[in-house]
Amino acid sequence: xxxxxxxxxxxxxxxxxxxxxxxxxxxxxxxxxxxxxxxxxxxxxxxxxxxxxxxxxxxxxxxxxxxxxxxxxxxxxxxxxxxxxxxxxxxxxxxxxxxxxxxxxxxxxxxxxxxxxxxxxxxxxxxxxxxxxxxxxxxxxxxxxxxxxxxxxxxxxxxxxxxxxxxxxxxxxxxxxxxxxxxxxxxxxxxxxxxxxxxxxxxxxxxxxxxxxxxxxxxxxxxxxxxxxxxxxxxxxxxxxxxxxxxxxxxxxxxxxxxxxxxxxxxxxxxxxxxxxxxxxxxxxxxxxxxxxxxxxxxxxxxxxxxxxxxxxxxxxxxxxxxxxxxxxxxxxxx
Amino acid sequence: xxxxxxxxxxxxxxxxxxxxxxxxxxxxxxxxxxxxxxxxxxxxxxxxxxxxxxxxxxxxxxxxxxxxxxxxxxxxxxxxxxxxxxxxxxxxxxxxxxxxxxxxxxxxxxxxxxxxxxxxxxxxxxxxxxxxxxxxxxxxxxxxxxxxxxxxxxxxxxxxxxxxxxxxxxxxxxxxxxxxxxxxxxxxxxxxxxxxxxxxxxxxxxxxxxxxxxxxxxxxxxxxxxxxxxxxxxxxxxxxxxxxxxxxxxxxxxxxxxxxxxxxxxxxxxxxxxxxxxxxxxxxxxxxxxxx
Numbered sequence: 001x002x003x004x005x006x007x008x009x010x011x012x013x014x015x016x017x018x019x020x021x022x023x024x025x026x027x028x029x030x031x032x033x034x035x036x037x038x039x040x041x042x043x044x045x046x047x048x049x050x051x052x053x054x055x056x057x058x059x060x061x062x063x064x065x066x067x068x069x070x071x072x073x074x075x076x077x078x079x080x081x082x083x084x085x086x087x088x089x090x091x092x093x094x095x096x097x098x099x100x101x102x103x104x105x106x107x108x109x110x111x112x113x114x115x116x117x118x119x120x121x122x123x124x125x126x127x128x129x130x131x132x133x134x135x136x137x138x139x140x141x142x143x144x145x146x147x148x149x150x151x152x153x154x155x156x157x158x159x160x161x162x163x164x165x166x167x168x169x170x171x172x173x174x175x176x177x178x179x180x181x182x183x184x185x186x187x188x189x190x191x192x193x194x195x196x197x198x199x200x201x202x203x204x205x206x207x208x209x210x211x212x213x214x215x216x217x218x219x220x221x222x223x224x225x226x227x228x229x230x231x232x233x234x235x236x237x238x239x240x241x242x243x244x245x246x247x248x249x250x251x252x253x254x255x256x257x258x259x260x261x262x263x264x265x266x267x268x269x270x271x272x273x274x275x276x277x278x279x280x281x282x283x284x285x286x287x288x289x290x291x292x293x294x295x296x297x298x299x300x301x302x303x304x305x306x307x308x309x310x311x312x313x314x315x316x317x318x319x320x321x322x323x324x325x326x327x328x329x330x331x332x333x334x335x
Numbered sequence: 336x337x338x339x340x341x342x343x344x345x346x347x348x349x350x351x352x353x354x355x356x357x358x359x360x361x362x363x364x365x366x367x368x369x370x371x372x373x374x375x376x377x378x379x380x381x382x383x384x385x386x387x388x389x390x391x392x393x394x395x396x397x398x399x400x401x402x403x404x405x406x407x408x409x410x411x412x413x414x415x416x417x418x419x420x421x422x423x424x425x426x427x428x429x430x431x432x433x434x435x436x437x438x439x440x441x442x443x444x445x446x447x448x449x450x451x452x453x454x455x456x457x458x459x460x461x462x463x464x465x466x467x468x469x470x471x472x473x474x475x476x477x478x479x480x481x482x483x484x485x486x487x488x489x490x491x492x493x494x495x496x497x498x499x500x501x502x503x504x505x506x507x508x509x510x511x512x513x514x515x516x517x518x519x520x521x522x523x524x525x526x527x528x529x530x531x532x533x534x535x536x537x538x539x540x541x542x543x544x545x546x547x548x549x550x551x552x553x554x555x556x557x558x559x560x561x562x563x564x565x566x567x568x569x570x571x572x573x574x575x576x577x578x579x580x581x582x583x584x585x586x587x588x589x590x591x592x593x594x595x596x597x598x599x600x601x602x603x604x605x606x607x608x609x610x611x612x613x614x615x616x617x618x619x620x621x622x623x624x625x626x627x
Contacts, residue, residue: 018467023479030483134361137615141608143559145566146582146600149589157590273472277563281586291475292567295482303479311470 008319012312019311020069020304027300028061034298038081055081068304077308078301080294087305090290095309096180097167098279098286102271104202105209110264113214117221117260118253124226132218139215144274148208148281155204163201165283172197205282209275213267217260224259228252258328265321269314355620362616368609376429379422388415389423391574399592409594411585421598423576428606431492431571432557436550438496439557443503444539444546450504451511452534462508465501473498474563481569491570495560499553506549510542517541544621552614555607562603578603 035052036043043051052058056067068078077087120132156164167182168174175185175194183202186195228234229252237247276288283289287306294302356362380389384406397414400406408417450461468476481494514520515538523537564570565579573580578599585595 014463015467015470018463019470022467022471026476026479026483030480031485137361137611138608141555141559141604141611143562143600143603143607145563145579146596146603149582149586149596149600153590153593153596269470270472273475276472276474276478277566280567288475292478295475295478296568298482300479303475307471307475307479310472310475314470 005319005323008322012315015311015315016308017069019308020065020072023300023304023307024061024065024068027304028064034081034300037297038299051081055079072308077305080299080302082294082297082299087301090302091287091305091309094285094287094290096177097284098272098275098288099313100181100183101202101205101209101275101278101284101286102268104206105213105271106264106268108206108210109213109217109267113217114221114253114257114260116214117218118225118248118256120218121222121225121229121256124222129222132222136215136219140212142211143277144208144212145277145281147211148205148278151204151208152281162204163197165281167201167285168194168198205278205284208281209271209278213271216267217263220260220263221256225252225256227259228255231255254328258325261321261325261328265318268317268321269310272310272313352620356616359616359619361612362620365609365612365614365616368605369613372425372429372606372609375422375425377426379425383416383419383422385416385419388419389576399588399595402594408598409592411581411595412588412592417581417595417598420576420581421578421602424578424581424599425602425606427488427571427575427577428558428561428603431488431495431561432554432610434492435495435499435557435561436553438492439499439553440503440546440550442496443500443505444507446500447504447507447509448511448534448539451508452515452530452538458508461504465504468498468501471498474560477560477564478567478569481564486570486572488571488575491561491564495557495564499557502553503546503549506545507539507542510545511538514538514541548614548618548621551610551617554614555610558603558607558610 035048035055035057039048039051049058056064059067071078075088077091079086080090083090116132120129123129152164155162163169172194174182175189175191178185178188182198183195186192186198234247234251237251242251272287275284275286276292278284279286279288280292287309291303291306294300294306356366380386383389385392392415394414397406397410398412400410400414402409406416406418408421411417411420446461446465450458450465476498477495480497481491484490484494511534520533520537523533528537561570562577562579562582565577565581566583568580568583571577571580573584581599582596582603585592585599588595
C-alpha cells in the first residue's frame, strides 16, 4: 500500500512540471502588457523598464522559467507584480477559505445526492423519478452566479435571515488559525457564537456551489443502483431471504457507491476551479477571487500559483478517492 | 440487437434514432426550447421593443422603471429596456457557444484522431498534454488566456475553446482506437488506402455520433462559461449586450432594482436548460451505449 501511494505521489512531479510549462507559456507568450498595467498609465518608459528588470521580465522566457522553477523547489511561488507580496504567503492565506467552501459544498452534494439517488432508483420510472430527472437537468443548467444572486436577494436582502457575503463580519475576530477553517477552528477553541456565525456565512455559497454536483451525483447514484439491482448477487441475497433493508444498505448501496466515487473525485477538482464565480458573488476571500483579481490585471505569478495548487489538490483528491475505492471494494485494492 | 433480427426489414439507423428521440417527451421539449432560442438569436434584435437600446441608446429619464406594460422586464440604470437587452444578448451567447463547441471539438478531434491512429510516442505525448490541460480548471485557464489576449468577442471564444478541447481528444482517441481494429479498416488498407484516407473517410465518420452527442451536451456549458467570463468582467465589452455582463452590472443595484437581474439570468437558465434537455435526449437516442 505504501509503495502504491509513493508511486502515485511520484507521478506528481511530471504533472507539476507540465503545469508550470503550460501556465508559463500562456503568461509569457501571449500578447499582453502586465508591466504597463502594474506600472500605471502615467509611468514613463524608464519606470516601466525598471519594473520589468526588477521582476526579471526583460530576460528570455526560458531564463525566467528556470528562475521560477528554482524558486518553486524552495517553496517560493514568485512575487505578485501588482501587490509585491510573495505569492506563497497569499496562497497559504486564501487556500483554507476555498477548501472550506468546497468541502462544505461536497458534503452537501454527497450527503444529499447519494440517498436521493438511491431513492429515485427505487422509484424508477414512476413520477418522482421523472420529476427528479427534470430537476437534475434544471440544477446543472442553473448558472451558479445567478443562483447565488437569487439566494442573496431572497435570504439576505428581503428576508434578512442570512448574512449577505464574506466569511465573517468585520466586527467578529476569527479564531486563531489551527486548520485555517473558521468553522473547525471555532469548534476546536469552543467559540460557539463564532462557529454559528461562520456556518451561517458558509450556507449560501456552499448551497450555490453544491447544486450541480448534487444533481450529477444523484443521477450517477441512480443509474449505478439500477445496474447493481440487476446483478446476480442481489438476487442471491434476496433468494437467501435477507431482510430488505440489509440488502439495500449492505449489498446494493455499497456497490453502487463505489461506482459513484470516481465522479466525486472528478467533481472535487472541478469544484476547486468552479468556486471562482461563487467566490465573486459572495465576496468569499478564497483562491478564486484571488486569481480573478490577478487575471484582470494580468499579474501572472498568482495565477500560475493558483493553477499549481489546484492541480496538486486535484491529483491528491483522486489519490484519496482511489484509496477509498479500495476500502469499499476489496476486488480493486491497490492493483 | 436480437429484436432487430426478428423484425425485418430493419429500419435504417437515423429513422430509429428519430423514433427513440420522439419517444422522450423531455427531449422534444428541449428541441422546441432550443429552436426558440435559435430563432431569437437570429430575429431577437428585430422583434425587440426598443431596438435602439441594443445599440447602446441611453435615456436617463427612464431609469430603473419597474416591470410594466411598456417595459415587461423593467429598465436598467441607463434607462434601457431589459427585455430588449436580453433579446439582443441571445445572439452573442448562442454564437459564442457555437464557436467554442465547434473550435473545441475540431481541435480535440484532430488531437484525439492523430493520437489514436498514429499511436506510439505521438499518442503518449498528446495524451499527456490532454491530461495536463484537464488538471487546470477550465474556467481559470480560459480566464488567463482571455485576459492575456485582451477583450473582444473573438478572443473570448478562442480562449474558452483552448480550454475546451481535451474532453473531445479523449473521446475521439477511444473511438478511433476501437474503430481502427474493424474489418472495414483492414479492407481499406488491403485496397491500398493511405493513412489519411483511412482516418478521414473510414474511421472518423464512424465516430461522428458520440462527437455530436458531446457537442450538444456541451453547448449549454459553453453558454454558461461565456456568461461566467462576462460576469467576471472578461469578454465582450458594453454596449454589446451580453447576459453575464448585464447580470454583473445589475448586482450593484440589488435589492431595490432586482428586475434588472431577472431578464439576463432567466434567459441564461432557459437557454442552457433547453440545450441540456436536447443533449440528454440526443445521447439517449443516438448513443444508447452512453445511456446512464
